[in-house]
Amino acid sequence: METFESLVRSEFAPKNTFLNTASSGLLPARTVAALHEAVRLRAEGSPLDSLFGDVEAARASFARLAGVPVARVAAGASVAAHTGLIAASLTSGAEVLTAEDDFTSVVNPFHARGDLKVRTVPLERIAESVRPGTALVAVSAAQSADGRIADLPALREAAREHGARTYVDFSQAAGWLPVEADAYDYTASICYKWLLGPHGAAFLVVPEDFGALTPVLAGWVAGENPWDSCYGPVTELAHSARRFDLPPALFTYTGLRHSLDLIEELGVDAVRAHDLALADRFRAGLARLGHEPLPAPGSPIVSVPRLGHRQPELSSAGIQVSNRAGNLRASFHVYNTPADVDRLLDVLSA
Template identity: 65%
Template sequence: MDTMERLGGDAFAPQSTYLNTASTGLIPAAGVAAMHEGVLATAAGRPLDHFRDVEAARAAFARLAGVPARQVATGASVAVYAGLIAASLPEGAEVLVAEDDFSSLVNPFHGRPGLKVRTVALEDLADSVRPGTDLVAFSHVQSADGRIAAVDAIRAAADAHDARILVDASQSAGWLPLPRADFLVAVGFKWLMGPRGIAYLVVPEDLGGLTPLLAGWVAGEKPWDSCYGPVTELAHSARRFDISPSLYSYAGSLAGLELIEDLGIPAIQAHNAALADRFCAGLAALGQAPVVAPGSAIVSVPGLGARQPQLSAAGVELSDRAGNLRASFHLYNSHEDVDRLLEGLA
């Protein structure tokens, strides 16, 4: 299939030129139907076992991350899991973060008393790891401008100084191969094309020394035997870090995860990058220069953020982020969408 054509087939029916996956991904029709069926079943008093959907989503994300499902916890937000990791660090620990990274990732470390948070430019992260650095926390792909972090170099520097890394893959999971990390978090409502209310946490085989501060009954080894009083036996896997799930959301998440697996990350990555390259070439013809982010599915154009309302009124959906006009290209987009955006800018 020509990588410039849509990969999603009939799974999607956007009513706009939708180039805003970095904010919220489109949900496949099958995912919408699954959520609808779940709500109708609840209203009718007809039980459906949506906990099976949670386990299916956990297993699907684990395959994307290249880890066993037992290393994946399911929750609701990046901030919750970043906060859990922040709480596990010793008093005085140094956390290295990238400047202007997404708040949900970095703010929990700033909010935890007793930590030393050091901020450097994204491109300086690897060179800034030093003796005494305990954790390096950064986004795989930057939300504001699409820059891709040099994960291999950062990981090598962290290993050399006995530091660990936390990678936020919210802007990469679903179109980029996921990196090896001590901890990895991602939401499910962007490039994974699920509803809001889902986040994943990947932990090491030894569970990373995290304290399950948020554990409720679902974190028990036998959840239905853990409903009352203290949980006497926590799950022996990352499920001990599960948060009571938004069941309808997990029902709706499976269609997007299955589509990604069917198409394969390499095909989606090539498709998205080709559309981004087409947009960048068109910008050059218009005398505009985007933020340099080679290979990214996100293209941000400085100074054009104010054009977002006008483009939205014309049926082209993008974001205004940090003054940049941010376009993000995914499998349901085509070269026609890119050309329509360029026409709007011209």
């Protein structure tokens, strides 16, 4: 039986010190092989039926990670599109509660409506800010800029008390933090960060009764029988969340299927323990250097004020991190090691 470390070593061989999963994760070897095979099929003119099957396999894998029946999972391409679908379902004048400086894809579609009351509060106050009349609370489980984790249990309780729906974006959390999608009305996640997939895939989890969503983006893939829904209006929408599907990027989903398999094999709890141990090692090293990161306990994303300007220097040294609003953001995942953390600290100490 392979250990966590041996399985990771068999899948990843980064050529630099990659500490930037919060921007984009690395692709496992099995995913790269699957992408090559998909391209070969397309180049040869072979049938692509197996690629459509990969969409369903990826959907089922994500459903297991999210802890919900597969019938509640819709496949798309971006969180912004999923947010737009939810925004379209709200009545004019409805109040949407959001967190300050949350990722644009989570909040902008509500602003774009022009007729919704979008109220923004600090992340730490979002649960206490739910009030009578709040129709929806929309928030990221983990903040992109600095890794702060929302108090989701408190948010659930406040929303339940006031009759508000909840929409949680797990893009910076799925893969290392349990999703528990059944606890919310809607959840979404892109798959190219902590889930280690290619760009161009995202999932939306909806309630069993579809949560008052209208499939305004429905095309042929949203039909109960897609191949019978290619011409004219869709006469019978899918009886599952597939009615909210967007036409899939087949290569992406073929690769994603194998990435999700790896996450399931590793186990989210083991991934979380690995990632957080590295983040804590970095925080301890920063303290020794006299730097204090922004508070984000329990997160593998560490953001350090006033060090963002060093990102080009670090890149030149073969260390990949991000500069976010002047803060240096490092993020740690399965393919990282204590040596990666120490190398970053060594360069920062110079």
